[in-house]
Amino acid sequence: MKFNFKKNVVLTLTLFLLILAGCTNSTTTKTDDISKGSKKEKIELSFYFPVSVGGPVTKIIDQLAEDFMAENPTIKVNPIYAGSYADTMTRAQTSVQGGNPPDLAVILATELYTLRSMDAIEPLDRFIEDDYINDFYEGFLENSQADGKTWSIPFQRSTPVMYYNKEAFAKAGLNPEKPPKNWDQLLSYAKKLTIKDGSGEVEQWGVEIPSSGFPYWLFQGFALQNGKNLMSDDGKEVYFDTPENVEALQFIVDLSRKYGVMPKNVIDWATVPSDFMKGKTAIMYHTTGNLTNVKNNADFEFGVAYQSANKSYGSPTGGGNLYIFKDIPEEHKKAAWKFIKWLTTPKRAAQWSIDTGYIATRKSAYETKLMKDYVKSFPPAAVARDQLEYASAELSTYNNGRIYQVINDNLQAAIVGDKSPAEALKDAQQEADRILKPYN
The missing domain is CATH 3.40.190.10 (Periplasmic binding protein-like II)
Incomplete structure (x- = not known):
């Protein structure tokens, strides 16, 4: 076979240039x-x-x-x-x-x-x-x-905050500059703000508190207002079924099932701001993360306030x-x-x-x-x-997703009337204890 010196030099040079290009194409950066x-x-x-x-x-x-x-x-x-x-x-x-x-x-x-x-x-x-x-x-x-x-x-x-429709307050004879400061006032105001038509259908609810999406979060605010937080600082224990927390959940349930100032069924997280901006509810509890959305889209004057207190003010982050x-x-x-x-x-x-x-x-x-x-x-x-x-601090534990599912499912069971608040929180506590047992 005849040796082609020129051809081999070209091939060698080409291979060298390809290797050099590969070396200089590194993605590492100081x-x-x-x-x-x-x-x-x-x-x-x-x-x-x-x-x-x-x-x-x-x-x-x-x-x-x-x-x-x-x-x-x-x-x-x-x-x-x-x-x-x-x-x-x-x-x-x-x-x-x-x-x-x-x-x-x-x-x-x-x-x-x-x-x-x-x-x-x-x-x-x-x-x-x-x-x-x-x-x-x-x-x-x-x-x-x-x-x-x-x-x-x-x-x-x-944090969750209270949004309220100032125009609805004025029509109900309430001071638009004085939102409810405690649970008793929240109930009293909600009764005055609930409006029904001639057939008894509700045109405007007094208050809406979401019970889907993050029901534990809204409930946690009421728990803090009535006692202490829902979990230990190390994420290994929860305190769902204390008497104070049962009382807090009973108050939320009573707003709908006893007093009729809030819808009875599960209230969707995503639709509550829409209900508020359409005038379907006069007060809503929701995240401050929706503040700019409400500001840009509500066609009425509204106010924002702390969530109503009971024993004290309280809110989860x-x-x-x-x-x-x-x-x-x-x-x-x-x-x-x-x-x-x-x-x-x-x-x-x-x-x-x-x-x-x-x-x-x-x-x-x-x-x-x-x-x-x-x-x-x-x-x-x-x-x-x-x-x-x-x-x-917001409810945070090991195996957080499963704990959220347990507490959310039981909160919704109480809200729709399938369980009493005491039964729901007892069941949530027992299941959460079982989930967290490996971490204790």
């Missing part, structure tokens, strides 16, 4: 390169997020990602709408179990114990500098920290935190933390609150001119923030 905008290949972050309120939240998240990438060209953030909070948690769990976790996600703050038991999330203390974490409201950190570590950053946070997942490359963790810090700067926290109605989670956000001007022009924006004085 931390410094993330900040300096090097020409190396971008780090791509998968970012799961839920939506559980009205309004254009998906568009807002997409725009935030675009703005971040414009300032940080070496990082590409892929926002992935994952459904409800429950859907997002399920998708994250499935991804972790499949060995392909997201880089970061907004997941309920209450999923802390479950995510830790899966060894799924990264503690964040090594990234936190100066007094950054101390600027967040203490009530939100209760669901963010455990065993001396910070596991997530408060972001999409809320709620909403989602930002988590970084454990089994991802180190450079992705650093890039994800850079995005989290960017998202939670005081000015962006303020704008996020204005755009959505969620509470700005950093104290300094309320010191920005942007937020000061907004609260001055729209005082209801400060109500949920102020209610944090009486707030406690």
Whole structure:
């Protein structure tokens, strides 16, 4: 065979160039390169997020990602709408179990114990500098920290508040500037606000408290107003069937089944704001995360107030935190933390609150001119923030999803009349004790 020297030199040179191209096409990026905008290949972050309120939240998240990438060209953030909070948690769990976790996600703050038991999330203390974490409201950190570590950053946070129709109040002879301050007043006002037509059909309910979606959350507010929280600080015990909690659930049930000022059947989480804005209910209990939605769409003057007190005021915190997942490359963790810090700067926290109605989670956000001007022009924006004085951590335990199902199912059974409040909470307690037994 005749040796073709020229042809072999060309083949060798081509092979060498291909190998060299492969070596220089690596996706690994030093931390410094993330900040300096090097020409190396971008780090791509998968970012799961839920939506559980009205309004254009998906568009807002997409725009935030675009703005971040414009300032940080070496990082590409892929926002992935994952459904409800429950859907997002399920998708994250499935991804972790499949060995392909997201880089970061907004997941309920209450999923802390479950995510830790899966060894799924990264503690964040090594990234936190100066007094950054101390600027967040203490009530939100209760669901963010455990065993001396910070596991997530408060972001999409809320408390349930009372919305009320001032025009309906005036028509009923009630002072539009004085919402009910206690349970007795809530019942008294609701009776006056319930309107029926000539055939006895209700045209306007006095009050609506959702009993789907997050029934445990709304019930927890009444429990706090009547005693103490529903769970231990370590997530290993629940206190569902105390006499105080039975009394709280009895009050909620009586609003519908005894006094007829609230619908008797399960009241859907998603339709309550619509009912309120259409004038079908004069008072609603709902998340402050719907504040901007109501502000933009209600064609009447409304007010926002603390939930009515009994023994004291009380409210659970709620909403989602930002988590970084454990089994991802180190450079992705650093890039994800850079995005989290960017998202939670005081000015962006303020704008996020204005755009959505969620509470700005950093104290300094309320010191920005942007937020000061907004609260001055729209005082209801400060109500949920102020209610944090009486707030406690949302129900959070190990095996959180199963505990939620147990308490929600039994709350709904009491609300529709299948069980008495005492029976429902006793059943919930026994089943929850069984679920939590391996952790004690």
